[in-house]
Amino acid sequence: MVVLGQVNIERQARGRGCSVSDHITALEYEHEERKLTHIVQVMDKQMNSLRATIGDQQQEIVEMKRHFWDEVSVDKEQLFETYVSIMQQAKDLANYERVQDHARRLLTKLDKHIGSPYFGRIDFREEYEVDKLPVTIGLMSVTDENGEHLVYDWRTPIASLFYDYAPGPVQYRTPMGVITGEMTLKRQYLIRNSKLEAVFDTGIQIGDDMLQDMLKRSADTKMKTIVSTIQREQNAIIRDDAHEVLIVQGAAGSGKTSAAMQRIAYLLYKYRESMHSEQVVLFSPNDLFNDYVSNILPELGESNMTQTTFQQYMDYRLRTTRQIEDVYDQAERLMNPASEAVGQLERASARWKASESFMAVADAFVTSLMDEGIAFESLGTPKRTIITEEMLREHFYVTLADWSLPARMDKTREWIKSYLKEWAAKEVKRVYQRFLKQPNYIGSEEEMMQMSKKHVSKWVREMRRKAHTYSFIKWDAIYEQFNAHLPRWCEIALASSSAASAYNGSEQTNDSEEKVSVSGLAGYAATQVDPDAMPNASMVATMGEHTLARMNDGMIPYEDASVFLYIMESIEGFNTFNHIRQVVIDEAQDYSAFQYALLSRLFPRSKFTILGDWNQAIYESNRVGRVEMVQRMFPERKSTVIRLKKSYRSTKPISEFAHAILPDGEPAEPFNREGKPPVVHVVTETTRPQLVLERLQQLQDAGCQSIAILAKNEASSAQVYQMLSQKMDGLRRVTKHTQQFSVGTWVIPSYLAKGLEFDGVIIWDADQEHYGHERDRKLLYTVCTRALHELHLYAVGQPSPLLPAADVN
Numbered sequence: 097m098v099v100l101g102q103v104n105i106e107r108q109a110r111g112r113g114c115s116v117s118d119h120i121t122a123l124e125y126e127h128e129e130r131k132l133t134h135i136v137q138v139m140d141k142q143m144n145s146l147r148a149t150i151g152d153q154q155q156e157i158v159e160m161k162r163h164f165w166d167e168v169s170v171d172k173e174q175l176f177e178t179y180v181s182i183m184q185q186a187k188d189l190a191n192y193e194r195v196q197d198h199a200r201r202l203l204t205k206l207d208k209h210i211g212s213p214y215f216g217r218i219d220f221r222e223e224y225e226v227d228k229l230p231v232t233i234g235l236m237s238v239t240d241e242n243g244e245h246l247v248y249d250w251r252t253p254i255a256s257l258f259y260d261y262a263p264g265p266v267q268y269r270t271p272m273g274v275i276t277g278e279m280t281l282k283r284q285y286l287i288r289n290s291k292l293e294a295v296f297d298t299g300i301q302i303g304d305d306m307l308q309d310m311l312k313r314s315a316d317t318k319m320k321t322i323v324s325t326i327q328r329e330q331n332a333i334i335r336d337d338a339h340e341v342l343i344v345q346g347a348a349g350s351g352k353t354s355a356a357m358q359r360i361a362y363l364l365y366k367y368r369e370s371m372h373s374e375q376v377v378l379f380s381p382n383d384l385f386n387d388y389v390s391n392i393l394p395e396l397g398e399s400n401m402t403q404t405t406f407q408q409y410m411d412y413r414l415r416t417t418r419q420i421e422d423v424y425d426q427a428e429r430l431m432n433p434a435s436e437a438v439g440q441l442e443r444a445s446a447r448w449k450a451s452e453s454f455m456a457v458a459d460a461f462v463t464s465l466m467d468e469g470i471a472f473e474s475l476g477t478p479k480r481t482i483i484t485e486e487m488l489r490e491h492f493y494v495t496l497a498d499w500s501l502p503a504r505m506d507k508t509r510e511w512i513k514s515y516l517k518e519w520a521a522k523e524v525k526r527v528y529q530r531f532l533k534q535p536n537y538i539g540s541e542e543e544m545m546q547m548s549k550k551h552v553s554k555w556v557r558e559m560r561r562k563a564h565t566y567s568f569i570k571w572d573a574i575y576e577q578f579n580a581h582l583p584r585w586c587e588i589a590l591a592s593s594s595a596a597s598a599y600n601g602s603e604q605t606n607d608s609e610e611k612v613s614v615s616g617l618a619g620y621a622a623t624q625v626d627p628d629a630m631p632n633a634s635m636v637a638t639m640g641e642h643t644l645a646r647m648n649d650g651m652i653p654y655e656d657a658s659v660f661l662y663i664m665e666s667i668e669g670f671n672t673f674n675h676i677r678q679v680v681i682d683e684a685q686d687y688s689a690f691q692y693a694l695l696s697r698l699f700p701r702s703k704f705t706i707l708g709d710w711n712q713a714i715y716e717s718n719r720v721g722r723v724e725m726v727q728r729m730f731p732e733r734k735s736t737v738i739r740l741k742k743s744y745r746s747t748k749p750i751s752e753f754a755h756a757i758l759p760d761g762e763p764a765e766p767f768n769r770e771g772k773p774p775v776v777h778v779v780t781e782t783t784r785p786q787l788v789l790e791r792l793q794q795l796q797d798a799g800c801q802s803i804a805i806l807a808k809n810e811a812s813s814a815q816v817y818q819m820l821s822q823k824m825d826g827l828r829r830v831t832k833h834t835q836q837f838s839v840g841t842w843v844i845p846s847y848l849a850k851g852l853e854f855d856g857v858i859i860w861d862a863d864q865e866h867y868g869h870e871r872d873r874k875l876l877y878t879v880c881t882r883a884l885h886e887l888h889l890y891a892v893g894q895p896s897p898l899l900p901a902a903d904v905n
């Protein structure tokens with residue numbers, strides 16, 4: 097029996113172990129039971145009939161395949177008839193298979209939902225109508241043999257009433273227009289194994305009791321669907337259709353990811369005729385997170401979308417011979433710098449290189465490349481240069497001088513190909529002559545000609561490949577050059593920016609030609625240059641030199657990788673995926689201005705759902721990012737920002753504790769779920785391992801199924817794991833390479849716990865040494881907000897000054 101959280105008006109219904117609201121009469125209750133039985137019977141019948149259809153058709157298909165060749169006639173006169181007959185059979189076969197496929201999918205869906213076919217009901221009387229319509233809402237639509245709706249899919253327009261209103265006057269939107277009326281009843285059900293376990297009528301929100309019950313459960317290795325308890329503000333995110341860019345700023349645990357996942361399921365349903373799951377892409381922080389959310393769409397009866405990370409895109413796209421640092425190695429580098437001075441420099445550099453101001457600097461550099469500066473790579477065979485750097489430069493900068501950079505790239509590529517064609521024709525003759533002069537017999541003339549062609553075509557193929565992949569450009573050298581003269585591009589950017597501001601403020605705004613010339617190639621950022629955000633000239637020069645030194649060591653720092661890619665794409669043209677219709681970006685606070693500019697160009701015909709919590713911006717490189725910056729990166733698209741303030745994940749004491757870490761953060765409203773207050777344990781290096789092991793035992797005894805021990809960085813996480821795993825069986829460790837995790841106890845570096853949640857969280861090093869700086873505040877907030885039910889912080893010596901007052905042990 098399930099007893100819902102705080103249901104105080106419940107009573108055990110008629111001895112059958114079901115919780116019900118007090119005012120539901122016995123008659124009504126029986127009616128509800130009969131309704132459930134009826135719906136389950138209808139679903140059962142449909143499943144039987146689908147099984148029979150599948151069986152019959154399977155037989156039919158086997159028969160057709162077996163007799164397929166019987167139709168083939170050897171009589172030449174009947175050749176046409178035979179052809180027609182075979183085509184018809186192939187068509188029938190394909191049809192059968194399509195119907196089969198559909199039947200199988202429907203059967204799987206019915207099978208999945210028959211145990212809990214619905215969760216809500218509203219009674220709705222449309223304006224000017226006398227009768228009210230009871231609308232039962234579930235994860236899939238169910239109709240009887242007359243086509244009458246027994247259950248409405250939660251994504252149908254009328255079902256939105258369930259999420260948006262309390263009983264009273266209501267309205268909902270349909271493709272035909274707005275429908276108004278009155279809701280006379282709003283009811284929730286808990287049904288398991290096709291049995292009614294709870295029924296109660298609810299008010300404004302989707303019943304607190306049901307939500308309490310959901311939130312009391314244990315964290316899982318996979319995200320849960322929230323369809324039966326979606327809150328009104330989340331429903332606004334799920335059903336928003338009016339904006340091309342929907343940005344959600346929400347407190348930790350406010351349901352951003354959950355809402356985004358249900359939103360995709362909603363959009364796939366609404367646009368099922370024109371949009372498919374392959375046209376939806378999710379950008380998430382890492383593979384582990386991708387795995388965590390991978391079950392939601394299948395649970396909701398949809399195929400999964402494409403899931404990726406920005407890092408994967410950069411690794412695939414960036415034309416460099418250097419290794420590209422990832423965001424985790426960057427985090428480690430910035431947390432543990434070689435010296436305080438290097439740390440300061442690298443942090444400042446990472447911040448600046450994520451900003452719009454820096455984008456203006458990159459634009460200034462790209463603009464300068466219109467006149468000079470692109471380094472070319474000659475093409476040839478190992479023994480001979482065929483197209484020299486000089487020839488390429490001449491073609492690019494003289495012959496094609498009037499064209500844009502991407503057009504010049506394209507035309508140069510074509511020019512190389514036609515040059516190679518002419519060269520190959522001559523070269524074949526030359527090689528042939530050489531073969532002819534061979535003193536020994538090496539083949540007939542024809543054979544020698546073939547050999548010559550083969551010999552030449554090997555090199556031509558290789559050079560054409562280089563042309564095709566733009567490998568006639570020294571991309572690394574271009575980025576080196578950008579860094580070598582960084583102060584110069586800064587000066588130009590600042591000058592262009594004031595010119596652009598002056599220009600934009602003047603009367604002549606219709607002269608678009610001039611505007612292009614002052615606002616840089618990418619056209620995003622020139623007016624966003626903030627002179628105060630520019631480091632001073634000597635600092636800029638040092639930053640440039642520092643990057644060059646890293647490049648010399650064979651590495652492109654993470655903060656540089658997207659700048660490099662942006663410059664590269666500004667030159668060769670932006671990559672585009674036109675078929676993608678929806679892009680979801682989770683943990684949006686971790687993306688730089690450059691990354692947004694690239695994504696916006698990459699998916700020119702897509703809508704964007706962007707979810708972030710700028711209070712969890714733990715990576716240095718992205719601290720400058722703000723919601724407004726994101727909007728500016730999509731200048732042509734209609735955008736809106738929705739803020740989620742209520743947080744659902746943690747108990748009230750944990751939520752309040754975590755939010756107190758952020759004195760200037762956005763106000764958050766914890767969901768009223770009681771629990772133990774977080775405890776700060778002051779320990780010594782020597783006592784900590786044993787105390788943590790005891791705590792783990794206590795958490796497990798208290799029913800915590802998933803527990804995370806969060807250590808600030810990779811090295812200490814490895815150390816903790818080594819120390820504790822000797823004394824505890826089953827302890828596991830997450831690294832940046834982990835792709836899946838299961839319920840249990842894990843040691844995790846702080847930054848990899850982002851987006852995830854655990855029943856119990858132990859923070860291994862919540863002390864002055866590890867979380868002593870202002871810059872650690874957001875990371876500390878992020879790790880504390882991973883806990884659902886219990887939070888314990890351990891500090892060797894002085895606890896972190898960023899922590900609010902708490903129980904201290």
Ligand SMILES: Nc1ncnc2c1ncn2[C@@H]1O[C@H](COP(=O)(O)OP(=O)(O)OP(=O)(O)O)[C@@H](O)[C@H]1O
Nearest residue numbers: 322325326327348349350351352353354744745851
């Ligand atoms: N309406 C809801 N009904 C039930 N559970 C909910 C609801 N909204 C959120 N939750 C639960 O709250 C937890 C946090 O949700 P989610 O991970 O989507 O939040 P988030 O805003 O993306 O968090 P973060 O930014 O901290 O990673 C999850 O366990 C989710 O199931």
